Amino acid sequence: xxxxxxxxxxxxxxxxxxxxxxxxxxxxxxxxxxxxxxxxxxxxxxxxxxxxxxxxxxxxxxxxxxxxxxxxxxxxxxxxxxxxxxxxxxxxxxxxxxxxxxxxxxxxxxxxxxxxxxxxxxxxxxxxxxxxxxxxxxxxxxxxxxxxxxxxxxxxxxxxxxxxxxxxxxxxxxxxxxxxxxxxxxxxxxxxxxxxxxxxxxxxxxxxxxxxxxxxxxxxxxxxxxxxxxxxxxxxxxxxxxxxxxxxxxxxxxxxxxxxxxxxxxxxxxxxxxxxxxxxxxxxxxxxxxxxxxxxxxxxxxxxxxxxxxxxxxxxxxxxxxxxxxxxxxxxxxxxxxxxxxxxxxxxxxxxxxxxxxxxxxxxxxxxxxxxxx
Amino acid sequence: xxxxxxxxxxxxxxxxxxxxxxxxxxxxxxxxxxxxxxxxxxxxxxxxxxxxxxxxxxxxxxxxxxxxxxxxxxxxxxxxxxxxxxxxxxxxxxxxxxxxxxxxxxxxxxxxxxxxxxxxxxxxxxxxxxxxxxxxxxxxxxxxxxxxxxxxxxxxxxxxxxxxxxxxxxxxxxxxxxxxxxxxxxxxxxxxxxxxxxxxxxxxxxxxxxxxxxxxxxxxxxxxxxxxxxxxxxxxxxxxxxxxxxxxxxxxxxxxxxxxxxxxxxxxxxxxxxxxxxxxxxxxxxxxxxxxxxxxxxxxxxxxxxxxxxxxxxxxxxxxxxxxxxxxxxxxxxxxxxxxxxxxxxxxxxxxxxxxxxxxxxxxxxxxxxxxxx
Numbered sequence: 163x164x165x166x167x168x169x170x171x172x173x174x175x176x177x178x179x180x181x182x183x184x185x186x187x188x189x190x191x192x193x194x195x196x197x198x199x200x201x202x203x204x205x206x207x208x209x210x211x212x213x214x215x216x217x218x219x220x221x222x223x224x225x226x227x228x229x230x231x232x233x234x235x236x237x238x239x240x241x242x243x244x245x246x247x248x249x250x251x252x253x254x255x256x257x258x259x260x261x262x263x264x265x266x267x268x269x270x271x272x273x274x275x276x277x278x279x280x281x282x283x284x285x286x287x288x289x290x291x292x293x294x295x296x297x298x299x300x301x302x303x304x305x306x307x308x309x310x311x312x313x314x315x316x317x318x319x320x321x322x323x324x325x326x327x328x329x330x331x332x333x334x335x336x337x338x339x340x341x342x343x344x345x346x347x348x349x350x351x352x353x354x355x356x357x358x359x360x361x362x363x364x365x366x367x368x369x370x371x372x373x374x375x376x377x378x379x380x381x382x383x384x385x386x387x388x389x390x391x392x393x394x395x396x397x398x399x400x401x402x403x404x405x406x407x408x409x410x411x412x413x414x415x416x417x418x419x420x421x422x423x424x425x426x427x428x429x430x431x432x433x434x435x436x437x438x439x440x441x442x443x444x445x446x447x448x449x450x451x452x453x454x455x456x457x458x459x460x461x462x463x464x465x466x467x468x469x470x471x472x473x474x475x476x477x478x479x480x481x482x483x484x485x486x487x488x489x490x491x492x493x494x495x496x497x498x499x500x501x502x503x504x505x506x507x508x509x510x511x512x513x514x515x516x517x518x519x520x521x522x523x524x525x526x527x528x529x530x531x532x533x534x535x536x
Numbered sequence: 537x538x539x540x541x542x543x544x545x546x547x548x549x550x551x552x553x554x555x556x557x558x559x560x561x562x563x564x565x566x567x568x569x570x571x572x573x574x575x576x577x578x579x580x581x582x583x584x585x586x587x588x589x590x591x592x593x594x595x596x597x598x599x600x601x602x603x604x605x606x607x608x609x610x611x612x613x614x615x616x617x618x619x620x621x622x623x624x625x626x627x628x629x630x631x632x633x634x635x636x637x638x639x640x641x642x643x644x645x646x647x648x649x650x651x652x653x654x655x656x657x658x659x660x661x662x663x664x665x666x667x668x669x670x671x672x673x674x675x676x677x678x679x680x681x682x683x684x685x686x687x688x689x690x691x692x693x694x695x696x697x698x699x700x701x702x703x704x705x706x707x708x709x710x711x712x713x714x715x716x717x718x719x720x721x722x723x724x725x726x727x728x729x730x731x732x733x734x735x736x737x738x739x740x741x742x743x744x745x746x747x748x749x750x751x752x753x754x755x756x757x758x759x760x761x762x763x764x765x766x767x768x769x770x771x772x773x774x775x776x777x778x779x780x781x782x783x784x785x786x787x788x789x790x791x792x793x794x795x796x797x798x799x800x801x802x803x804x805x806x807x808x809x810x811x812x813x814x815x816x817x818x819x820x821x822x823x824x825x826x827x828x829x830x831x832x833x834x835x836x837x838x839x840x841x842x843x844x845x846x847x848x849x850x851x852x853x854x855x856x857x858x859x860x861x862x863x864x865x866x867x868x869x870x871x872x873x874x875x876x877x878x879x880x881x882x883x884x885x886x887x888x889x890x891x892x893x894x895x896x897x898x899x900x901x902x903x904x905x906x907x908x909x910x
Contacts, residue, residue, distance in 0.1 A: 201859040202852075208863055209847065231830065231855040238831070245852055456605065457612070473583065478576075478619055481605040485575040488862055489582055 177423035185251040185303040192425035196221040206492040219251040225260035233299040241301030253304035290331040307335030314382035321353035345372035373404040380409035396423030436494035455480040468500035551797035559625040559677040566799035570595040580866040589873040593625040599634035607673040615675030627678035664705040681709030688756035695727035719746035747778040754783035770797030810868035842874035
C-alpha cells in the first residue's frame with residue numbers, strides 16, 4: 163500500500179472536493195477533521211468516545227510526547243498507536259509550533275532549534291533529522307518536517323529569511339525520511355506575504371512531498387488574509403495532493419477553507435471551548451454556564467444525535483458546570499467533536515450530491531449570517 | 537410495595553448476612569456499597585459508567601443539592617432521579633455532616649442548625665422538618681433525619697447532650713415524614729461511649745425506623761473502637777432491619793463490618809483516592825504515579841475484569857497521571873468502584889455459599905496480612 167491520494171468528486175461551483183487518502187492505518191475520506199490528542203489522549207475522552215464521535219484520524223504532538231513520556235519509551239511500547247490503543251491513522255506535528263509557543267530560551271540556527279522544556283527546564287535540540295526520527299519512533303502515519311513558524315506581523319525580510327531556513331530544513335527532512343509507507347508533508351510558510359507563500363509552495367512542490375500543509379495561520383493574522391492566501395496556494399498545489407490547513411479553525415473557517423480547496427483540518431477550538439462551556443449548535447454557539455439554561459429541559463442542540471444530546475438536559479449540564487464537576491467537560495467535548503466531525507461528513511455528502519454551495523448557504527442562514535463572498 | 541427487608545441467608549460463623557431491601561426504585565441485595573454522587577453525579581463518571589461498574593444504588597448529598605442547584609429546581613425537573621437520569625435507588629444523607637464539616641458559622645439549637653453556605657456565604661437554617669422536606673423534593677428512596685455529629689474526642693457530657701438533641705430531632709423527623717413508600721432511617725450517635733450508643737439504639741428502635749444508621753464513625757476515632765461499637769449495636773438492632781455504617785470505609789473496614797452484621801456502606805475513599813492515583817487491587821493498594829510503573833505493560837490488577845484493566849496498561853495510565861490528563865481520573869474511578877462493588881458481590885456470594893470466613897482469610901492472605909480477631 164503506497165501513499166496515494168485520489169480525488170473522486172469535485173464541486174462545480176467552488177474548489178471543494180472529496181478524496182481518499184491512503185495511510186498505513188487505513189484510508190481516509192477527505193475533507194476530514196482531526197481531534198487533537200496532544201499528550202496521547204484527546205483531553206477528557208477515552209477510546210470508546212473516539213468511536214462515538216466518529217473520529218477517523220487524530221493528531222498528536224511531537225513536542226509533548228518527546229518530553230513526556232519520551233519517544234524512546236513509546237517506541238519500546240510498540241509505538242503510539244499501541245501505547246494509547248488507537249488503531250486509526252495518526253498525524254503528528256513537527257513540534258516546531260510548540261517550541262515557539264510553549265518552551266523558553268529558544269535559539270534558532272541553521273542546525274535546528276535549541277529550547278528549554280516547559281515541564282522541567284531541561285535543554286533540548288530539535289534538528290530536522292531529530293524531529294523525523296522522533297516521529298518514526300512514535301510510528302506516525304502522517305509526518306510533519308521541522309519548520310520555523312514566525313509570529314504575526316513579522317517584516318518581509320524576516321519572513322524571507324525564516325522561509326529560507328524552513329525550506330532548507332524541508333530538504334534535509336525529505337532526505338532523512340526516505341521512502342516510507344507513511345506520508346511526509348511539506349509545510350508552506352511565508353507569513354502574510356503572498357510572494358513568499360508562492361515561492362514556498364513552488365519550492366516544496368519541486369521536492370515532491372506527499373501533501374502540503376499551510377502553516378502559520380493560527381498566529382493572529384486576519385481571517386480574510388488567511389482565506390485569500392489559501393485561495394492562491396490551492397491554485398498552485400497539484401490537484402492530486404492533499405492540502406492541510408494547520409491548526410484551524412471555527413466551523414466557518416473550515417467551510418470557507420473547504421470551498422477554497424482544503425482537505426485536512428485540526429484545531430483545539432472544539433475541545434478547549436468544551437472545557438470552558440462553549441458549545442457548538444446548528445444555530446450557533448452557546449455557553450452552557452449562562453443563567454438562562456438553569457431551567458432548560460432541552461438538549462444542547464435539538465438537531466444533534468450525539469449521546470449527550472440524547473441523554474442530558476441543558477439544566478443538568480449547566481448545574482454540572484457550575485458545580486465544577488469534571489464529567490461535564492467530557493460531555494461537552496463529546497458534543498463539540500461530534501458536531502465538528504459530523505459537520506465535515508455533511509459537507510462531504512453535499513459535495514458528492516452537487517449541493518455544497520446550497521449547504522453553505524443554509525449553514526449561514528441558520529445562524530442569521532450573510533454567506534461570505536467566494 | 538411497602539418498605540420491607542428480608543434476610544435470606546445468615547453466615548454460621550459470623551454475623552454476616554445477605555438480605556433483600558425493597559425501595560421505590562427496585563429491590564437491593566445486601567450487603568451493598570453506594571458510590572457517592574455528592575452533587576448529583578459520581579465525580580468523573582457518566583450513567584453508562586454506573587452500569588459498567590455495577591452500581592446498584594447511589595448516595596447523594598442533601599446539603600450540596602439544597603445549595604446548588606436547589607431542591608426546588610430539582611423538584612421542578614421531576615426529582616433527582618429524572619434530573620440526573622439515574623433510575624436506580626438513591627439514598628440521601630441529612631446534610632448534617634456537611635453542615636459541620638463544610639459550612640461556616642454554625643449555630644446549633646433545639647430548633648435546628650444555622651449555617652453559612654460554603655459556596656456564597658448565604659445564611660440558612662436546617663431544621664429536622666426542613667431536611668425531610670428537602671429530601672422529599674429530591675425524591676430520595678432512603679431518607680436520613682437531621683442529626684448532630686460530634687467531633688472525635690468529645691467529652692461524655694457533651695456527647696450525651698448532643699445525643700439528646702439528635703433523638704429529639706429523630707422524633708420530629710419521624711412525625712413529619714409520615715407513612716411513605718420511601719424509607720426513613722434512624723441515626724445512632726453517641727460518639728465513642730458505649731452506654732450512649734446503646735441508649736441511642738434503644739430509643740430509636742422504640743420509634744421503629746425502617747433501618748438504622750451507625751453515624752459519626754468517620755471522624756477520626758480508632759478503627760478498633762468503631763468495630764467494637766458496631767459489634768455491640770448489631771446485637772441490639774432487630775435482625776429484620778438493615779444496618780448502615782455511614783461513610784465507611786476501606787475494603788478491610790467493610791469486610792470487618794459485614795462480619796459484624798452491617799448491610800450498607802458508602803464512602804468517598806474509592807472515588808477520592810482514584811483521583812489521586814491510589815488504586816485498589818487484589819493484592820493491596822498501589823499508586824499509579826510511582827516511577828516503577830512507567831514501563832509496566834500489565835493492567836492495574838490482573839485479576840480485575842473492569843474495562844480499564846482490559847484496555848489500558850499501567851505505563852499508559854501512569855503517563856496520563858503525570859501529564860495531568862483528566863481522563864485518567866475517570867479510568868481510576870471506574871476501576872476503584874468496580875473493585876469495591878465486585879468485592880461486595882463476592883462477599884455476598886461467599887455468605888450464600890457458606891464460605892465467608894474462608895473468603896475473609898483469603899482476602900488477608902493475598903495482602904500478606906494477618907486476619908484480625910472476630
